[in-house]
Amino acid sequence: MRIVVLAGGTSTERDVSLVTGYRVCESLRRNGHDANMLDIFLGIDDGAVATFFTEKNDLGELSDNLKKRTKDIPEEVSKRTKNRESFFGPNVLELCKKADIVFMGLHGSNGEDGKVQATFDLLGIRYTGTDYLSSAISMSKELAKKVLVPEGIPMPKGLTLHKGHKIEYVPYPCVVKPCCGGSSVGVSIANNEQEFKSALDEAFSYEDTVLVEEFVDGREFSVAVLDGKALPVIEIEPLEGFYDYKNKYKAGSTKETCPADIPEDVASQMQFWAEKCCQAAGVTTYARVDELLDKEGNIFCLEINTLPGMTDTSLIPQEAAAVGISYDELTEKIIEISLAKYE
Ligand SMILES: Nc1ncnc2c1ncn2[C@@H]1O[C@H](COP(=O)(O)OP(=O)(O)O)[C@@H](O)[C@H]1O
Numbered sequence: 001m002r003i004v005v006l007a008g009g010t011s012t013e014r015d016v017s018l019v020t021g022y023r024v025c026e027s028l029r030r031n032g033h034d035a036n037m038l039d040i041f042l043g044i045d046d047g048a049v050a051t052f053f054t055e056k057n058d059l060g061e062l063s064d065n066l067k068k069r070t071k072d073i074p075e076e077v078s079k080r081t082k083n084r085e086s087f088f089g090p091n092v093l094e095l096c097k098k099a100d101i102v103f104m105g106l107h108g109s110n111g112e113d114g115k116v117q118a119t120f121d122l123l124g125i126r127y128t129g130t131d132y133l134s135s136a137i138s139m140s141k142e143l144a145k146k147v148l149v150p151e152g153i154p155m156p157k158g159l160t161l162h163k164g165h166k167i168e169y170v171p172y173p174c175v176v177k178p179c180c181g182g183s184s185v186g187v188s189i190a191n192n193e194q195e196f197k198s199a200l201d202e203a204f205s206y207e208d209t210v211l212v213e214e215f216v217d218g219r220e221f222s223v224a225v226l227d228g229k230a231l232p233v234i235e236i237e238p239l240e241g242f243y244d245y246k247n248k249y250k251a252g253s254t255k256e257t258c259p260a261d262i263p264e265d266v267a268s269q270m271q272f273w274a275e276k277c278c279q280a281a282g283v284t285t286y287a288r289v290d291e292l293l294d295k296e297g298n299i300f301c302l303e304i305n306t307l308p309g310m311t312d313t314s315l316i317p318q319e320a321a322a323v324g325i326s327y328d329e330l331t332e333k334i335i336e337i338s339l340a341k342y343e
């Protein structure tokens with residue numbers, strides 16, 4: 001198949017996405033596809049279009065070159081916004097139209113939030129992963145709570161704050177996070193008023209809407225759901241601090257155990273909630289649900305990741321491996337399940 005692996009973009013997770021895209025594209029090539037990676041925002045020159053699917057370019061080099069351009073992205077975004085230019089880079093939509101399917105290697109805003117999916121639906125472009133609406137619901141931690149809590153899904157108590165609004169009292173410790181971010185960017189734990197103030201400043205530097213949640217003291221897990229069925233639970237234990245950006249992507253900084261060393265009934269309950277979260281939000285194909293287990297044995301669901309990372313240290317490939325699904329089988333399955341939606 002001819003496959004465009006879309007990666008990069010403009011979100012705070014641009015660099016992670018470039019690694020996901022690189023790994024996925026390599027895998028799809030090993031599986032025999034004519035696959036190539038494309039930066040959704042930067043696109044490619046006209047001259048490279050004709051050979052895009054057939055040229056076996058060096059993906060490591062491509063990924064490095066695209067990463068080098070990350071620092072120029074904010075300026076290019078403001079230029080395009082000012083001139084009312086398209087978010088899609090040169091030749092991106094044309095190439096996606098030519099592909100049998102687009103593999104969504106994007107993370108974060110303008111990729112995981114449903115906007116690209118909605119555009120592709122209208123343009124007749126096929127893509128991997130869940131649809132636009134479930135993406136949008138899952139991306140907004142505020143909206144997700146409104147959908148999931150009434151379904152009986154346990155989530156940490158919290159409130160939403162808009163820029164400029166003040167709150168009088170919060171119980172410490174609490175967690176402060178941007179409403180629609182990912183990869184723990186802008187997330188902090190505050191133990192007192194002073195830390196809370198700087199946590200708010202930090203989170204508001206990314207977005208105008210921020211969530212303040214009770215801090216759940218306990219163990220952290222994640223459960224991938226592939227085609228409606230939960231994979232084995234993985235436990236995440238950062239060697240230092242919480243599961244922040246560094247601990248997510250610096251190899252060796254976090255101990256991951258899959259299947260997690262927890263009683264079977266707790267694991268099944270976590271899997272049940274993961275599947276239930278996906279059903280309630282309408283998430284299909286594949287996703288990963290983050291969960292916490294407190295000292296009393298209560299489970300809390302944190303969020304649904306609709307385009308979970310596929311890097312070397314990512315969780316979903318490890319969960320798949322625990323049931324004998326290799327990385328290459330996983331990418332192939334994602335393509336298969338996604339294509340089946342169009343039949
Ligand atoms: N209510 C909470 N209690 C304890 N830790 C939390 C809580 N919310 C978030 N965290 C920590 O912050 C990390 C990132 O939060 P999460 O809601 O998953 O957002 P992101 O989209 O950035 O991954 C979690 O993996 C967890 O370590």
Ligand SMILES: [Mg+2]
Nearest residue numbers: 183184290303
């Ligand atoms: Mg998370």
